[in-house]
Amino acid sequence: MRFKSLKGIHDILPPDIHIWQHIEGTARDVFRSYGYREIRLPVIESTDLFIRSIGETSDIVEKEMYTFLDKGGRSVTLRPEGTASFVRAYIEHHLYNEPPPQRYYYMGPMFRYERPQAGRYRQFYQIGAEAMGVDDPRMDAELISLLSEILRTVGLEGLRFEITSIGCKVCRPAFREALKGFLSDKIGGFCADCQRRYDKNPLRILDCKVPQCIEMRKGSPHTIEFLCNGCREHFERLRSYLDLLHIPYTVNPELVRGLDYYTRTAFEVTTDLLGSQNAVAAGGRYDALVEEFGGPSTPGLGFAIGMERIVSLLKDGFKVAEVPELVICFVGDEAAERAFLLAQELRLKGLWVETGYGDASLKSQMRRANRLGARYTIVIGEDELRSGSVDLKDMGSGEKTTVSLDAEAIAGELRKGR
RNA sequence: GUGAGUGUAGCUCAACUGGUCAGAGCACUGGACUGUGGCUCCAGGGGUUGUGGGUUCGAGUCCCAUCACUCACCCCA
Numbered sequence: 001m002r003f004k005s006l007k008g009i010h011d012i013l014p015p016d017i018h019i020w021q022h023i024e025g026t027a028r029d030v031f032r033s034y035g036y037r038e039i040r041l042p043v044i045e046s047t048d049l050f051i052r053s054i055g056e057t058s059d060i061v062e063k064e065m066y067t068f069l070d071k072g073g074r075s076v077t078l079r080p081e082g083t084a085s086f087v088r089a090y091i092e093h094h095l096y097n098e099p100p101p102q103r104y105y106y107m108g109p110m111f112r113y114e115r116p117q118a119g120r121y122r123q124f125y126q127i128g129a130e131a132m133g134v135d136d137p138r139m140d141a142e143l144i145s146l147l148s149e150i151l152r153t154v155g156l157e158g159l160r161f162e163i164t165s166i167g168c169k170v171c172r173p174a175f176r177e178a179l180k181g182f183l184s185d186k187i188g189g190f191c192a193d194c195q196r197r198y199d200k201n202p203l204r205i206l207d208c209k210v211p212q213c214i215e216m217r218k219g220s221p222h223t224i225e226f227l228c229n230g231c232r233e234h235f236e237r238l239r240s241y242l243d244l245l246h247i248p249y250t251v252n253p254e255l256v257r258g259l260d261y262y263t264r265t266a267f268e269v270t271t272d273l274l275g276s277q278n279a280v281a282a283g284g285r286y287d288a289l290v291e292e293f294g295g296p297s298t299p300g301l302g303f304a305i306g307m308e309r310i311v312s313l314l315k316d317g318f319k320v321a322e323v324p325e326l327v328i329c330f331v332g333d334e335a336a337e338r339a340f341l342l343a344q345e346l347r348l349k350g351l352w353v354e355t356g357y358g359d360a361s362l363k364s365q366m367r368r369a370n371r372l373g374a375r376y377t378i379v380i381g382e383d384e385l386r387s388g389s390v391d392l393k394d395m396g397s398g399e400k401t402t403v404s405l406d407a408e409a410i411a412g413e414l415r416k417g418r
Numbered sequence: 419g420u421g422a423g424u425g426u427a428g429c430u431c432a433a434c435u436g437g438u439c440a441g442a443g444c445a446c447u448g449g450a451c452u453g454u455g456g457c458u459c460c461a462g463g464g465g466u467u468g469u470g471g472g473u474u475c476g477a478g479u480c481c482c483a484u485c486a487c488u489c490a491c492c493c494c495a
Contacts, residue, residue, distance in 0.1 A: 004486080059493050063419075081495085110495080115419080117489060126495060193492070207493095258494055268495095279495055306495025331453055362453050370455035381453055395455070 008114070008122030019311050019318050020125075024107060026153045027127050027305075031105045034146045036129055039104040041085040043111070047075040053084040053289060055260025057200055064112040066122075078111035081259070082128040083286065083302055090132060091295035100133025107307075119277030125307035135287060135299035137234050140265045141241030147281055147303050148247055151269065156313055159280065161249040163242075163267040165235035166203075166223045166257070169288065175226035176202060182220050189216055207256040222253035231264055238265060261286045265301060274309060281305040325414050327369035328355040331362055331381035338405075339380050345407035351414060370395065376414060380405070 005011060012020060028038075047067050054060050066078035079085055086104065089095070095102050107127045116122060127150075131143055144161065151159055167175060179202050183190075187198050190205065190213050197204045205217060227235060242249055249267075257266045266284035274280070283303025290298040326346065330339040336356075343355040354372060356365050362379065369377045378390045384405055391400040392413055403409045 007486085064493080112494080114493075115491095116487095117491095120494070124495065204493095276490070277494075282495065304495060309495060327455095329454075361448085363449095363451085363455080364447080366453095366455040368455085374455090377454075379454060383453085391454090393454075398455090400454095 006122070008116035008120075010121065010123075016311065016315075018322070019314050020307065022318075023154050023307065023310060023314070024127070027105075027107070027150050030146065030150045030153055031129070034103070034142070034149075035101075036103040036105045036131075036146075039086065039089065039106050041079075041082065041089055041106055041108070043079050043109060044076050045079055045085055045088065047077040049084050049088055050077055050080060052292070053087065053259075053261050054081065058258060058260055060112065060258065064114050066111045066113050080112045081110055082106055082108075082126060082304060083130065083259075083261070083289075086128070086130050086302070087286075087289050087293055087295075087300070090130075090298075090300075091290060091293055096133065096290070096296055096298050101139060102132040103129070104132075105129045117277070118275050119306075119309050119312065121308060126304040127307060128302060128304040129283075130300060130302035132290070132300040133298055135234075137238035137265070138241055140238045140285060140301060141245060141247070143283070143301055143303060144242065144249075144267060145245050145247055147269065147283070147305070150305065151281070151310070154310065154314070155318075156271075156280075156310060158271065158273075160270045161247065161267065162252040162255055162270065163238070163249050163265065164224060164251060164253055164255040165227055165231055165238075165264050166255075166262060166266050166284075167227050167231050168263045171226050171228040171231055172223075175221065175223050178221045178226060179203070179205075183217070186216055203256050206254045224251070224253050234264055257282070257284055261289045261292075263287045267303070271313065273313060277309065279306065280309045280313070322352075323373035323375060324352045324354045324369075325374070326351065326353045326376045326378065326410070327365070327372065327374040328353065329362055329365040329369065329377060329379045330356065331379065335380040335382070335385060338385060342380075342405075342407060342410070346411055349407065349411045351411060378410070 031038075047065070050065060051061050056062075060080050065080055067075060068077075070076050086106070090102070095104075105128060107125065109123050109125050111123055113122060114120060129143065129146065131139055144163070148161065166172065180198065183198060183202065183205065187195055190198075194205045194213050203223075205213065206220065206222075224232075224235065239249075239251075252268075255266055255268055262284040264285045264287065267282065268279055269281040270278045271280055272278060281303055283301065285299070285301035287299040290296065290300060328339040328343055330336045336359075339355045343353045346353040354369070354374065356368070360368075366377065374395055377393045377395060378384075379393075380390060384390045388405050389402050390405045390410075392403050392410065393400045401413060403413045
Protein backbone atom coordinates (compact mmCIF):
# COMPACT_ATOMS: atom_id res chain seq x y z
CA MET A 1 0.00 0.00 0.00
CA ARG A 2 1.67 3.13 -1.18
CA PHE A 3 -0.31 5.96 0.38
CA LYS A 4 -2.22 6.13 3.60
CA SER A 5 -4.33 8.84 5.12
CA LEU A 6 -2.55 11.00 7.64
CA LYS A 7 -2.43 10.19 11.31
CA GLY A 8 -5.72 10.87 13.01
CA ILE A 9 -7.44 11.63 9.71
CA HIS A 10 -9.85 9.05 8.39
CA ASP A 11 -12.11 8.15 5.52
CA ILE A 12 -15.78 7.67 6.24
CA LEU A 13 -17.17 4.77 4.25
CA PRO A 14 -20.42 2.87 3.97
CA PRO A 15 -22.00 1.55 6.07
CA ASP A 16 -20.93 4.24 8.56
CA ILE A 17 -21.80 6.99 6.13
CA HIS A 18 -25.46 6.12 6.56
CA ILE A 19 -25.25 7.03 10.22
CA TRP A 20 -23.61 10.33 9.31
CA GLN A 21 -26.32 11.14 6.81
CA HIS A 22 -28.97 10.21 9.32
CA ILE A 23 -27.49 12.56 11.91
CA GLU A 24 -27.00 15.41 9.48
CA GLY A 25 -30.46 14.99 8.03
CA THR A 26 -32.27 14.99 11.35
CA ALA A 27 -30.17 17.90 12.59
CA ARG A 28 -31.20 19.94 9.55
CA ASP A 29 -34.85 19.18 10.23
CA VAL A 30 -34.62 20.24 13.84
CA PHE A 31 -32.64 23.36 13.00
CA ARG A 32 -35.33 24.36 10.60
CA SER A 33 -38.05 24.30 13.22
CA TYR A 34 -35.95 26.45 15.51
CA GLY A 35 -35.33 29.01 12.79
CA TYR A 36 -31.68 28.25 12.17
CA ARG A 37 -30.28 28.67 8.69
CA GLU A 38 -27.17 27.04 7.32
CA ILE A 39 -23.99 28.99 6.84
CA ARG A 40 -20.91 27.55 5.15
CA LEU A 41 -17.65 28.82 6.46
CA PRO A 42 -14.10 28.32 5.20
CA VAL A 43 -11.97 25.69 6.86
CA ILE A 44 -8.95 27.94 6.77
CA GLU A 45 -8.52 31.38 8.27
CA SER A 46 -5.89 33.82 9.32
CA THR A 47 -4.03 32.46 12.33
CA ASP A 48 -4.65 35.66 14.29
CA LEU A 49 -8.37 35.08 14.21
CA PHE A 50 -8.03 31.98 16.36
CA ILE A 51 -5.39 33.36 18.64
CA ARG A 52 -7.52 36.40 19.38
CA SER A 53 -10.74 34.48 19.97
CA ILE A 54 -9.73 31.21 21.57
CA GLY A 55 -7.01 32.75 23.71
CA GLU A 56 -3.28 32.85 23.51
CA THR A 57 -2.75 30.63 26.52
CA SER A 58 -5.36 28.03 25.65
CA ASP A 59 -4.15 24.55 24.84
CA ILE A 60 -5.68 24.76 21.41
CA VAL A 61 -3.63 27.77 20.43
CA GLU A 62 -0.52 26.76 22.28
CA LYS A 63 -0.09 23.32 20.79
CA GLU A 64 -2.99 22.03 18.74
CA MET A 65 -3.29 24.23 15.68
CA TYR A 66 -2.53 23.28 12.12
CA THR A 67 -0.68 26.45 11.26
CA PHE A 68 1.53 27.14 8.27
CA LEU A 69 2.63 29.90 5.94
CA ASP A 70 0.92 30.22 2.59
CA LYS A 71 2.80 31.19 -0.54
CA GLY A 72 2.31 34.83 0.25
CA GLY A 73 4.01 34.38 3.60
CA ARG A 74 0.79 34.81 5.59
CA SER A 75 0.24 32.64 8.62
CA VAL A 76 -2.90 30.61 8.09
CA THR A 77 -4.56 27.96 10.23
CA LEU A 78 -6.97 25.11 9.62
CA ARG A 79 -9.89 25.92 11.88
CA PRO A 80 -9.80 24.16 15.25
CA GLU A 81 -13.40 25.19 15.97
CA GLY A 82 -16.22 27.04 14.29
CA THR A 83 -17.21 30.00 16.40
CA ALA A 84 -14.25 32.20 15.52
CA SER A 85 -14.95 31.84 11.81
CA PHE A 86 -18.61 32.38 12.36
CA VAL A 87 -18.15 35.61 14.30
CA ARG A 88 -15.71 36.82 11.67
CA ALA A 89 -18.30 36.20 8.96
CA TYR A 90 -21.05 37.67 11.10
CA ILE A 91 -19.19 40.95 11.30
CA GLU A 92 -17.75 40.88 7.80
CA HIS A 93 -21.19 40.55 6.21
CA HIS A 94 -22.97 42.82 8.69
CA LEU A 95 -25.33 40.03 9.66
CA TYR A 96 -26.12 41.96 12.83
CA ASN A 97 -28.34 44.17 10.70
CA GLU A 98 -30.85 41.37 10.31
CA PRO A 99 -33.62 41.24 12.87
CA PRO A 100 -32.35 39.47 15.98
CA PRO A 101 -31.97 36.76 16.86
CA GLN A 102 -29.75 35.82 13.97
CA ARG A 103 -29.47 32.06 14.09
CA TYR A 104 -27.12 29.95 12.01
CA TYR A 105 -25.83 26.42 11.90
CA TYR A 106 -22.98 24.73 10.14
CA MET A 107 -21.49 21.29 9.82
CA GLY A 108 -18.03 20.36 8.76
CA PRO A 109 -14.51 19.36 9.64
CA MET A 110 -12.32 20.90 12.32
CA PHE A 111 -8.62 20.29 12.76
CA ARG A 112 -6.57 19.88 15.88
CA TYR A 113 -3.02 18.60 15.97
CA GLU A 114 -3.34 16.23 18.90
CA ARG A 115 -2.29 12.69 19.57
CA PRO A 116 -5.25 10.63 18.35
CA GLN A 117 -7.05 8.21 20.60
CA ALA A 118 -10.54 6.78 20.99
CA GLY A 119 -13.01 9.52 20.11
CA ARG A 120 -10.32 12.04 19.28
CA TYR A 121 -9.08 12.77 15.80
CA ARG A 122 -6.99 15.37 14.06
CA GLN A 123 -9.71 15.98 11.53
CA PHE A 124 -13.06 15.69 13.23
CA TYR A 125 -16.52 16.89 12.40
CA GLN A 126 -18.81 19.17 14.28
CA ILE A 127 -22.34 20.36 13.91
CA GLY A 128 -22.40 23.87 15.29
CA ALA A 129 -25.08 26.43 16.03
CA GLU A 130 -24.83 30.10 16.90
CA ALA A 131 -27.57 32.47 18.04
CA MET A 132 -26.77 36.16 18.03
CA GLY A 133 -28.24 39.37 19.28
CA VAL A 134 -30.21 38.28 22.32
CA ASP A 135 -28.87 38.29 25.85
CA ASP A 136 -32.07 37.11 27.47
CA PRO A 137 -31.59 33.68 29.09
CA ARG A 138 -34.58 32.44 27.17
CA MET A 139 -32.20 32.30 24.25
CA ASP A 140 -29.83 30.11 26.26
CA ALA A 141 -32.66 27.81 27.25
CA GLU A 142 -33.89 27.66 23.68
CA LEU A 143 -30.43 26.80 22.39
CA ILE A 144 -30.01 24.06 24.96
CA SER A 145 -33.42 22.67 24.12
CA LEU A 146 -32.49 22.71 20.46
CA LEU A 147 -29.37 20.73 21.26
CA SER A 148 -31.33 18.35 23.40
CA GLU A 149 -33.89 17.89 20.66
CA ILE A 150 -31.26 17.13 18.02
CA LEU A 151 -29.62 14.52 20.21
CA ARG A 152 -32.95 12.98 21.11
CA THR A 153 -34.26 12.86 17.54
CA VAL A 154 -31.05 11.37 16.34
CA GLY A 155 -31.68 8.48 18.71
CA LEU A 156 -29.49 9.16 21.72
CA GLU A 157 -30.58 8.79 25.29
CA GLY A 158 -29.05 8.74 28.72
CA LEU A 159 -26.99 11.87 28.14
CA ARG A 160 -26.13 14.24 30.97
CA PHE A 161 -26.61 17.97 30.59
CA GLU A 162 -24.37 19.97 32.86
CA ILE A 163 -24.50 23.71 33.09
CA THR A 164 -22.85 26.48 34.98
CA SER A 165 -22.21 30.18 34.74
CA ILE A 166 -18.67 31.44 34.60
CA GLY A 167 -19.60 35.07 34.98
CA CYS A 168 -18.51 38.04 32.98
CA LYS A 169 -15.78 40.65 32.92
CA VAL A 170 -17.24 42.21 36.03
CA CYS A 171 -17.35 39.20 38.31
CA ARG A 172 -14.63 36.93 37.02
CA PRO A 173 -11.63 38.83 38.38
CA ALA A 174 -13.05 38.66 41.89
CA PHE A 175 -13.58 34.94 41.57
CA ARG A 176 -10.13 34.43 40.20
CA GLU A 177 -8.58 36.16 43.17
CA ALA A 178 -10.75 34.27 45.61
CA LEU A 179 -9.74 31.00 44.02
CA LYS A 180 -6.07 31.86 44.11
CA GLY A 181 -6.44 32.90 47.71
CA PHE A 182 -8.01 29.57 48.56
CA LEU A 183 -5.27 27.64 46.78
CA SER A 184 -2.28 29.75 47.69
CA ASP A 185 -1.17 27.88 50.79
CA LYS A 186 -1.71 24.38 49.41
CA ILE A 187 -0.77 24.71 45.78
CA GLY A 188 2.49 22.89 46.47
CA GLY A 189 0.52 19.69 46.99
CA PHE A 190 -1.14 19.80 43.60
CA CYS A 191 0.10 18.09 40.46
CA ALA A 192 2.71 19.79 38.31
CA ASP A 193 0.12 20.82 35.75
CA CYS A 194 -2.00 22.52 38.35
CA GLN A 195 0.96 24.38 39.74
CA ARG A 196 1.57 25.71 36.29
CA ARG A 197 -2.11 26.57 35.91
CA TYR A 198 -2.06 28.54 39.14
CA ASP A 199 -0.53 31.54 37.45
CA LYS A 200 -1.61 30.96 33.91
CA ASN A 201 -5.24 30.00 34.23
CA PRO A 202 -6.25 29.04 37.78
CA LEU A 203 -9.81 28.22 36.71
CA ARG A 204 -8.48 25.13 35.00
CA ILE A 205 -7.44 23.65 38.32
CA LEU A 206 -11.11 23.05 38.94
CA ASP A 207 -11.16 20.75 35.94
CA CYS A 208 -8.12 18.63 36.82
CA LYS A 209 -8.76 14.91 37.00
CA VAL A 210 -5.81 13.92 39.16
CA PRO A 211 -7.32 12.34 42.31
CA GLN A 212 -5.10 14.27 44.72
CA CYS A 213 -6.10 17.54 43.08
CA ILE A 214 -9.77 16.66 43.20
CA GLU A 215 -9.35 15.92 46.89
CA MET A 216 -7.35 19.02 47.71
CA ARG A 217 -9.60 21.45 45.93
CA LYS A 218 -12.67 20.36 47.85
CA GLY A 219 -14.33 23.35 49.39
CA SER A 220 -12.82 25.72 46.87
CA PRO A 221 -14.92 28.69 45.80
CA HIS A 222 -17.06 28.32 42.71
CA THR A 223 -17.78 30.79 39.98
CA ILE A 224 -21.48 30.74 40.68
CA GLU A 225 -20.85 32.03 44.19
CA PHE A 226 -19.12 35.09 42.83
CA LEU A 227 -21.51 36.09 40.12
CA CYS A 228 -22.42 39.73 39.91
CA ASN A 229 -26.09 40.57 40.21
CA GLY A 230 -26.63 40.58 36.49
CA CYS A 231 -24.98 37.23 35.96
CA ARG A 232 -26.67 35.65 38.92
CA GLU A 233 -30.08 36.70 37.74
CA HIS A 234 -29.26 35.51 34.23
CA PHE A 235 -28.27 32.10 35.51
CA GLU A 236 -31.28 31.75 37.76
CA ARG A 237 -33.64 32.66 34.98
CA LEU A 238 -31.95 30.21 32.65
CA ARG A 239 -32.52 27.46 35.18
CA SER A 240 -36.17 28.33 35.53
CA TYR A 241 -36.61 28.29 31.76
CA LEU A 242 -34.95 24.91 31.49
CA ASP A 243 -37.36 23.65 34.12
CA LEU A 244 -40.22 25.18 32.20
CA LEU A 245 -39.13 23.31 29.08
CA HIS A 246 -38.68 20.10 31.07
CA ILE A 247 -35.04 19.77 30.18
CA PRO A 248 -33.23 17.80 32.84
CA TYR A 249 -29.81 19.12 33.80
CA THR A 250 -27.43 19.34 36.68
CA VAL A 251 -25.44 22.34 37.80
CA ASN A 252 -21.76 21.56 37.73
CA PRO A 253 -19.93 24.47 39.31
CA GLU A 254 -16.61 22.92 38.34
CA LEU A 255 -17.33 22.94 34.65
CA VAL A 256 -14.60 24.79 32.81
CA ARG A 257 -14.43 25.50 29.14
CA GLY A 258 -11.25 25.35 27.13
CA LEU A 259 -11.87 28.50 25.16
CA ASP A 260 -11.36 31.91 26.66
CA TYR A 261 -14.22 33.71 24.95
CA TYR A 262 -17.01 32.23 27.01
CA THR A 263 -19.03 34.35 29.43
CA ARG A 264 -21.91 33.49 31.69
CA THR A 265 -23.56 30.29 30.50
CA ALA A 266 -21.39 27.27 29.80
CA PHE A 267 -22.66 23.76 29.29
CA GLU A 268 -21.56 20.32 28.33
CA VAL A 269 -23.35 17.15 27.32
CA THR A 270 -21.60 13.99 28.42
CA THR A 271 -22.04 10.25 28.43
CA ASP A 272 -20.25 7.49 30.26
CA LEU A 273 -20.44 5.09 27.36
CA LEU A 274 -17.52 6.56 25.50
CA GLY A 275 -14.43 5.99 27.61
CA SER A 276 -12.35 8.95 28.50
CA GLN A 277 -13.55 11.24 25.71
CA ASN A 278 -16.92 11.69 27.31
CA ALA A 279 -18.15 15.00 25.91
CA VAL A 280 -20.51 14.71 22.97
CA ALA A 281 -21.44 18.38 22.75
CA ALA A 282 -20.58 21.60 24.49
CA GLY A 283 -21.15 25.29 24.23
CA GLY A 284 -21.81 28.54 25.94
CA ARG A 285 -22.34 32.23 25.74
CA TYR A 286 -19.83 34.73 24.37
CA ASP A 287 -21.19 38.20 24.92
CA ALA A 288 -17.96 40.08 24.39
CA LEU A 289 -16.52 38.39 21.33
CA VAL A 290 -18.24 40.35 18.58
CA GLU A 291 -17.18 43.64 20.05
CA GLU A 292 -13.64 42.38 20.58
CA PHE A 293 -13.56 41.60 16.89
CA GLY A 294 -14.54 45.14 16.00
CA GLY A 295 -18.27 44.61 15.55
CA PRO A 296 -21.06 46.29 17.44
CA SER A 297 -21.50 45.05 20.98
CA THR A 298 -23.59 41.94 20.39
CA PRO A 299 -24.33 39.02 22.69
CA GLY A 300 -24.13 35.54 21.28
CA LEU A 301 -24.03 31.90 22.19
CA GLY A 302 -23.61 28.57 20.52
CA PHE A 303 -22.74 24.92 20.77
CA ALA A 304 -20.88 22.26 18.88
CA ILE A 305 -21.71 18.58 18.62
CA GLY A 306 -18.89 16.10 18.11
CA MET A 307 -19.99 14.04 15.14
CA GLU A 308 -17.81 10.98 15.47
CA ARG A 309 -18.67 10.69 19.14
CA ILE A 310 -22.36 10.46 18.51
CA VAL A 311 -21.72 8.23 15.52
CA SER A 312 -19.95 5.77 17.77
CA LEU A 313 -22.77 5.95 20.31
CA LEU A 314 -25.25 5.19 17.55
CA LYS A 315 -23.22 2.47 15.92
CA ASP A 316 -24.71 -0.46 17.80
CA GLY A 317 -28.05 -1.38 16.38
CA PHE A 318 -27.93 1.01 13.49
CA LYS A 319 -28.48 -0.90 10.29
CA VAL A 320 -29.80 0.81 7.21
CA ALA A 321 -28.23 -1.17 4.42
CA GLU A 322 -29.53 0.13 1.15
CA VAL A 323 -30.09 -2.54 -1.45
CA PRO A 324 -30.88 -2.57 -5.16
CA GLU A 325 -34.50 -3.06 -6.17
CA LEU A 326 -33.63 -5.18 -9.13
CA VAL A 327 -30.72 -7.05 -10.61
CA ILE A 328 -31.02 -7.85 -14.29
CA CYS A 329 -29.23 -11.05 -15.28
CA PHE A 330 -28.72 -12.10 -18.83
CA VAL A 331 -27.57 -14.97 -21.02
CA GLY A 332 -26.16 -14.22 -24.43
CA ASP A 333 -24.98 -11.11 -26.23
CA GLU A 334 -28.32 -9.93 -27.47
CA ALA A 335 -29.80 -10.30 -23.99
CA ALA A 336 -26.85 -8.43 -22.56
CA GLU A 337 -27.67 -5.45 -24.67
CA ARG A 338 -31.34 -5.63 -23.79
CA ALA A 339 -30.40 -5.79 -20.10
CA PHE A 340 -28.10 -2.81 -20.43
CA LEU A 341 -30.84 -0.75 -22.03
CA LEU A 342 -33.51 -1.91 -19.61
CA ALA A 343 -31.33 -0.93 -16.65
CA GLN A 344 -31.01 2.53 -18.08
CA GLU A 345 -34.76 2.85 -18.62
CA LEU A 346 -35.56 1.77 -15.08
CA ARG A 347 -32.94 4.06 -13.58
CA LEU A 348 -34.58 6.97 -15.35
CA LYS A 349 -37.67 6.01 -13.40
CA GLY A 350 -35.74 6.41 -10.18
CA LEU A 351 -35.10 2.78 -9.34
CA TRP A 352 -31.80 1.36 -8.19
CA VAL A 353 -31.08 -1.26 -10.80
CA GLU A 354 -27.97 -3.36 -11.24
CA THR A 355 -26.89 -5.49 -14.14
CA GLY A 356 -23.75 -7.32 -15.15
CA TYR A 357 -20.97 -6.12 -17.39
CA GLY A 358 -18.89 -9.14 -18.29
CA ASP A 359 -19.84 -12.60 -19.36
CA ALA A 360 -20.28 -14.14 -15.95
CA SER A 361 -22.30 -17.32 -15.71
CA LEU A 362 -25.93 -16.98 -14.77
CA LYS A 363 -25.12 -18.68 -11.52
CA SER A 364 -22.56 -16.10 -10.59
CA GLN A 365 -24.87 -13.29 -11.66
CA MET A 366 -27.50 -14.66 -9.34
CA ARG A 367 -24.99 -15.10 -6.59
CA ARG A 368 -24.00 -11.49 -6.93
CA ALA A 369 -27.64 -10.41 -6.84
CA ASN A 370 -28.05 -12.33 -3.62
CA ARG A 371 -24.90 -10.85 -2.19
CA LEU A 372 -26.09 -7.34 -2.96
CA GLY A 373 -29.32 -8.13 -1.18
CA ALA A 374 -31.39 -7.32 -4.23
CA ARG A 375 -35.14 -7.46 -3.72
CA TYR A 376 -35.89 -8.79 -7.18
CA THR A 377 -34.11 -10.33 -10.13
CA ILE A 378 -35.01 -11.06 -13.69
CA VAL A 379 -33.20 -13.18 -16.22
CA ILE A 380 -33.17 -12.23 -19.85
CA GLY A 381 -32.24 -14.93 -22.34
CA GLU A 382 -33.35 -16.20 -25.72
CA ASP A 383 -36.73 -17.32 -24.42
CA GLU A 384 -37.54 -13.96 -22.91
CA LEU A 385 -36.42 -12.05 -25.98
CA ARG A 386 -38.67 -14.24 -28.08
CA SER A 387 -41.72 -14.19 -25.82
CA GLY A 388 -41.36 -10.60 -24.67
CA SER A 389 -42.02 -11.52 -21.06
CA VAL A 390 -39.83 -12.22 -18.03
CA ASP A 391 -40.17 -13.80 -14.61
CA LEU A 392 -39.73 -11.26 -11.87
CA LYS A 393 -38.27 -13.20 -8.98
CA ASP A 394 -38.77 -12.09 -5.41
CA MET A 395 -35.45 -12.90 -3.78
CA GLY A 396 -36.97 -13.10 -0.35
CA SER A 397 -39.67 -15.66 -1.08
CA GLY A 398 -38.38 -17.09 -4.31
CA GLU A 399 -41.75 -16.50 -5.94
CA LYS A 400 -41.89 -15.53 -9.58
CA THR A 401 -44.34 -13.27 -11.34
CA THR A 402 -44.49 -13.07 -15.08
CA VAL A 403 -44.45 -9.56 -16.48
CA SER A 404 -43.87 -8.22 -19.93
CA LEU A 405 -40.29 -7.38 -20.81
CA ASP A 406 -40.85 -3.67 -20.69
CA ALA A 407 -39.55 -0.96 -18.35
CA GLU A 408 -43.00 0.43 -17.66
CA ALA A 409 -44.46 -2.94 -16.71
CA ILE A 410 -41.47 -3.96 -14.60
CA ALA A 411 -41.35 -0.63 -12.77
CA GLY A 412 -45.04 -0.90 -12.02
CA GLU A 413 -44.63 -4.38 -10.61
CA LEU A 414 -41.64 -3.36 -8.49
CA ARG A 415 -43.50 -0.43 -7.02
CA LYS A 416 -46.42 -2.70 -6.21
CA GLY A 417 -44.16 -5.05 -4.29
CA ARG A 418 -42.77 -2.41 -1.97
C1' G B 419 4.42 16.57 24.26
C1' U B 420 4.48 11.88 27.98
C1' G B 421 3.53 6.57 28.83
C1' A B 422 1.88 1.54 27.57
C1' G B 423 0.42 -2.19 24.07
C1' U B 424 0.12 -4.32 19.15
C1' G B 425 1.94 -5.24 14.03
C1' U B 426 1.16 -12.87 9.99
C1' A B 427 -3.62 -13.27 3.24
C1' G B 428 -9.03 -8.12 1.76
C1' C B 429 -11.19 -9.34 7.11
C1' U B 430 -10.83 -12.29 11.96
C1' C B 431 -7.00 -15.08 13.74
C1' A B 432 -3.52 -19.96 14.20
C1' A B 433 1.78 -21.57 14.18
C1' C B 434 4.38 -25.32 22.04
C1' U B 435 9.97 -23.19 25.08
C1' G B 436 13.60 -20.26 17.80
C1' G B 437 13.80 -26.25 13.75
C1' U B 438 8.54 -28.22 6.67
C1' C B 439 5.20 -22.80 10.04
C1' A B 440 3.64 -19.85 6.23
C1' G B 441 -1.94 -22.12 7.83
C1' A B 442 -7.55 -21.95 8.96
C1' G B 443 -12.26 -19.61 8.75
C1' C B 444 -14.84 -15.68 6.27
C1' A B 445 -14.74 -13.14 1.58
C1' C B 446 -13.57 -13.71 -3.75
C1' U B 447 -13.51 -16.97 -8.49
C1' G B 448 -14.93 -21.56 -10.77
C1' G B 449 -17.29 -26.35 -10.48
C1' A B 450 -20.74 -30.42 -8.54
C1' C B 451 -26.31 -28.32 -10.42
C1' U B 452 -25.87 -26.76 -20.12
C1' G B 453 -30.50 -20.71 -18.01
C1' U B 454 -31.76 -19.06 -11.75
C1' G B 455 -29.15 -16.94 -5.47
C1' G B 456 -29.25 -18.51 -0.17
C1' C B 457 -27.48 -24.75 2.28
C1' U B 458 -23.56 -28.52 1.42
C1' C B 459 -19.12 -30.38 -0.85
C1' C B 460 -14.71 -29.79 -4.09
C1' A B 461 -11.00 -26.82 -6.40
C1' G B 462 -8.43 -22.20 -7.26
C1' G B 463 -6.23 -17.18 -6.86
C1' G B 464 -4.12 -14.20 -2.91
C1' G B 465 1.17 -13.17 2.03
C1' U B 466 9.24 -10.96 0.46
C1' U B 467 5.04 -12.69 8.35
C1' G B 468 5.10 -3.51 8.77
C1' U B 469 10.35 -2.04 7.34
C1' G B 470 15.80 -2.22 8.09
C1' G B 471 19.68 -4.29 10.67
C1' G B 472 21.67 -7.99 14.27
C1' U B 473 22.24 -12.89 17.09
C1' U B 474 22.03 -18.12 15.28
C1' C B 475 23.56 -23.84 11.45
C1' G B 476 18.41 -21.98 11.29
C1' A B 477 13.76 -16.28 13.22
C1' G B 478 6.56 -14.44 12.57
C1' U B 479 9.12 -16.62 16.92
C1' C B 480 15.07 -13.50 20.32
C1' C B 481 17.70 -8.31 20.30
C1' C B 482 18.14 -3.14 18.38
C1' A B 483 16.25 0.64 15.37
C1' U B 484 12.40 2.62 12.54
C1' C B 485 7.44 3.24 10.81
C1' A B 486 2.32 2.48 11.55
C1' C B 487 -1.88 1.56 14.43
C1' U B 488 -4.36 1.34 19.23
C1' C B 489 -5.18 2.86 24.22
C1' A B 490 -4.22 6.15 28.27
C1' C B 491 -2.28 11.04 30.24
C1' C B 492 -2.63 16.22 28.85
C1' C B 493 -6.74 18.60 26.62
C1' C B 494 -11.09 18.57 24.22
C1' A B 495 -16.10 17.65 20.33
